[in-house]
Amino acid sequence: MTQYSSGGSSSSGSSTTGQSDFKNRGGRVLEEKLMVAVRIRPLALNESGTRSLHAVNDKMVMLEDQDSDKQKRAVPRQYLYDIVFGEDSTQEQVYEGTTKNLAQDVLNGYNATVFAYGATGAGKTHTMVGTSSNPGIMVRALNDIFLAAQKLPDNTEFTVTMSYMEIYNENIRDLLNPSSGYLDLRDDTRGRNVQVSGLTEVSTNSTEEVMQLLHRGNKARTMEPTAANKTSSRSHALLSVTVRQSSRPIQDGDQRLRNRVKQGRLFMIDLAGSERAKQTKNKGKRLQEGAHINRSLLALGNCINALSGGARYVNYRDSKLTRLLKDALSGNCRTVMIAHVSPASTHRDESKNTLIYADRANKISNKVERNVLDVSYLHVAQYRDIISDLKTEISRLRNKMKEDRPKRVEEKEPDTRDNDFRSLREKIVSAFKEQMRLRRKLMELDSHLLGLNIAAEQQHSIISHWESRNNRVYGKSRDSNTRRPDTDYQVDEVDDVDLLEDTDLEDDVAVQQAWTELTEITREQERYAEMRAAAEKELEACRKRSAALEDELPSRINSDEERELLALMLRVHELEADKMMLQSERLVKQHELRRRELLLLRYDRQRQISDEIITRQRRIMEDGRLALPPDLQNLYAMYQQEIQAATYVDSSLGDLVSPTTSFGKLPPISSRLSYDNLNNDMRIASSSTDSDWESPLPPIQEPPDVEHVMGPVVQPLISPAALFPPISAVPRNHDKKLRRVASDDSIDSMRFVHNSGGGRFAAFRRIDDRGKAS
Numbered sequence: 001m002t003q004y005s006s007g008g009s010s011s012s013g014s015s016t017t018g019q020s021d022f023k024n025r026g027g028r029v030l031e032e033k034l035m036v037a038v039r040i041r042p043l044a045l046n047e048s049g050t051r052s053l054h055a056v057n058d059k060m061v062m063l064e065d066q067d068s069d070k071q072k073r074a075v076p077r078q079y080l081y082d083i084v085f086g087e088d089s090t091q092e093q094v095y096e097g098t099t100k101n102l103a104q105d106v107l108n109g110y111n112a113t114v115f116a117y118g119a120t121g122a123g124k125t126h127t128m129v130g131t132s133s134n135p136g137i138m139v140r141a142l143n144d145i146f147l148a149a150q151k152l153p154d155n156t157e158f159t160v161t162m163s164y165m166e167i168y169n170e171n172i173r174d175l176l177n178p179s180s181g182y183l184d185l186r187d188d189t190r191g192r193n194v195q196v197s198g199l200t201e202v203s204t205n206s207t208e209e210v211m212q213l214l215h216r217g218n219k220a221r222t223m224e225p226t227a228a229n230k231t232s233s234r235s236h237a238l239l240s241v242t243v244r245q246s247s248r249p250i251q252d253g254d255q256r257l258r259n260r261v262k263q264g265r266l267f268m269i270d271l272a273g274s275e276r277a278k279q280t281k282n283k284g285k286r287l288q289e290g291a292h293i294n295r296s297l298l299a300l301g302n303c304i305n306a307l308s309g310g311a312r313y314v315n316y317r318d319s320k321l322t323r324l325l326k327d328a329l330s331g332n333c334r335t336v337m338i339a340h341v342s343p344a345s346t347h348r349d350e351s352k353n354t355l356i357y358a359d360r361a362n363k364i365s366n367k368v369e370r371n372v373l374d375v376s377y378l379h380v381a382q383y384r385d386i387i388s389d390l391k392t393e394i395s396r397l398r399n400k401m402k403e404d405r406p407k408r409v410e411e412k413e414p415d416t417r418d419n420d421f422r423s424l425r426e427k428i429v430s431a432f433k434e435q436m437r438l439r440r441k442l443m444e445l446d447s448h449l450l451g452l453n454i455a456a457e458q459q460h461s462i463i464s465h466w467e468s469r470n471n472r473v474y475g476k477s478r479d480s481n482t483r484r485p486d487t488d489y490q491v492d493e494v495d496d497v498d499l500l501e502d503t504d505l506e507d508d509v510a511v512q513q514a515w516t517e518l519t520e521i522t523r524e525q526e527r528y529a530e531m532r533a534a535a536e537k538e539l540e541a542c543r544k545r546s547a548a549l550e551d552e553l554p555s556r557i558n559s560d561e562e563r564e565l566l567a568l569m570l571r572v573h574e575l576e577a578d579k580m581m582l583q584s585e586r587l588v589k590q591h592e593l594r595r596r597e598l599l600l601l602r603y604d605r606q607r608q609i610s611d612e613i614i615t616r617q618r619r620i621m622e623d624g625r626l627a628l629p630p631d632l633q634n635l636y637a638m639y640q641q642e643i644q645a646a647t648y649v650d651s652s653l654g655d656l657v658s659p660t661t662s663f664g665k666l667p668p669i670s671s672r673l674s675y676d677n678l679n680n681d682m683r684i685a686s687s688s689t690d691s692d693w694e695s696p697l698p699p700i701q702e703p704p705d706v707e708h709v710m711g712p713v714v715q716p717l718i719s720p721a722a723l724f725p726p727i728s729a730v731p732r733n734h735d736k737k738l739r740r741v742a743s744d745d746s747i748d749s750m751r752f753v754h755n756s757g758g759g760r761f762a763a764f765r766r767i768d769d770r771g772k773a774s
């Protein structure tokens, strides 16, 4: 059985990856950003000579898009990635730029994944598999691993095992042993590891053998000609390579035998092509395959969406592909996505969709996936209660111990008295231990219940998002209006499915799952509430038993030695309570950190939405050629200033903040740097560029398709007239407060700096004058 899990590696080595934002301190990865590369394949012979996209440089792709208005004007859009490979890039360049470092990381004991994404015929198989004379990433990576093995010290044992499977129509097949039929995907009992039962694992150490195995596997892969690609791979192919190194045991200073084991895994995936049924003219079986491919890619897209949007809950369970990729997208795994696009204008729509996907994937960082648990102070207060309960218990025992013995006990024989005392002492100790156990149990149950509450809240937010979008209550309409996920992809529906733009479909699937999960969560909540009630009852009974035993204590103490013995026992109890106190303090700190992290995530989400609102409102202003009131101009100037200050802070934090992340955080109007660096024809067209009317504001960056970046747009339930928030409700002194932060002087001086920059900011000054005149 093959396991795909996070945290399966042990390493003390540090990353050699220089291509992405992996932050590594003392061997512990703190932040990992998914690296996104784009490869543009050359125009095929049968494609017309017109291109709709090209690589501007090794980081930027320019797409000639069409305006959505009726005139269909050409609008250049630019997309930035970690690395871009142009049409003339070689297999070696792509390997070196994306995977070579991952192979090295795997040798250092890390897990890594590289996956090829893109429309059918865009060049994924060419990149991943290649040909025998010009091999792709899979062979090159394995070759590098074997070469590195030859350089290892003699005392290191080194094994490489590989497995190769495909997911076709949601069935897993072993490509190294295709006759074994469909294989099952199983979660282990704790739901952490995903296992493919019965998958062949071949141990190998020669490139030739690997080539043969891969060749055999590729021949077994499901491929069929389609209208879009003569050799179209109709399945996702997943090659997994596990590298295990162990040094021969050596004796350490304490004469103990020690050996270090390092294990890393590299996943190399050639995804099936994303496609539209209409475009590929597929029918019958091909159409059904397409529906399955779309389903798993849609699930992958949903995960990418959720992760890039900072979601706390990401649903990986929609497809086998996402279940297997869970670790790669969010776990302890370095991941590279190579998005493939065709430059042909006939494939513009597919290319655009791929570029948008890649753009979203660029925002994924593992930090988001950390299980952020919001723990209320109520929970923390419980620790304090428990500890104070324990301390009261101990002081009560101490007082009892000091009480004088009643006279009549003297009459007993010394031996009997000793035995009585011993048995009472044992009973008190075990009752104390039992109380501790029950209190801990209660705490764990509470903690789990809290986690369930948070999970329920997440599902509720998905449902309410759907409700506001569809303007109806989900619970009431779910039977009649919501299709089951399994039937969403029926062949006859697929014909019109636009994979990336059908947000309704995505939403319906998401809400259906949210509802199912919510039902399960509620059931779990009830179960845990019952368990909690039972534990509380047990604790109460235990407390009563302890109290009865304590009452007997004064009559059983016969000597000072016994008193001392009991004092020692109490000391042990006290230490137990102190230990618990320390644990609770540590937890309090952890919880506080998590709470703040959660708040940051929420604020970040709100900020993204605010940026979006500003951008849209500005577009309305620009399209309507509205002059800007001076006070709003001042606010914009302050906003601009704030953003620039934040950018400065970001960059001065050096390695703490990734440059790409901070670029991604720039709000739409703060694109000064990127604009100044671009030449005129590369600037993104704004709605005002084709007229003499000049916008009063600095140019805005054309947002990528809003629906794709932000997830489905929430439609207002109110009339458009009431669209804007009640600005007038902001008290005047709020405005004054803002002015105090950035005084008129500072705004003026900033204007001066901007104006001296010329061009763009000159427009800012002119409209300011116009504003004053009006």
Ligand SMILES: Nc1ncnc2c1ncn2[C@@H]1O[C@H](COP(=O)(O)OP(=O)(O)OP(=O)(O)O)[C@@H](O)[C@H]1O
Pocket (backbone or CB within 6 Å): 040, 041, 042, 118, 119, 120, 121, 122, 123, 124, 125, 126, 127, 229, 231, 232, 233, 234, 271, 272, 273, 274, 340
């Ligand atoms: N960078 C490239 N250089 C030369 N030829 C290429 C390149 N990329 C793709 N091709 C050629 O284009 C054709 C389609 O490529 P390929 O089969 O790799 O696409 P794909 O994305 O894997 O498609 P599908 O999803 O349908 O399997 C093949 O004939 C391939 O050799």
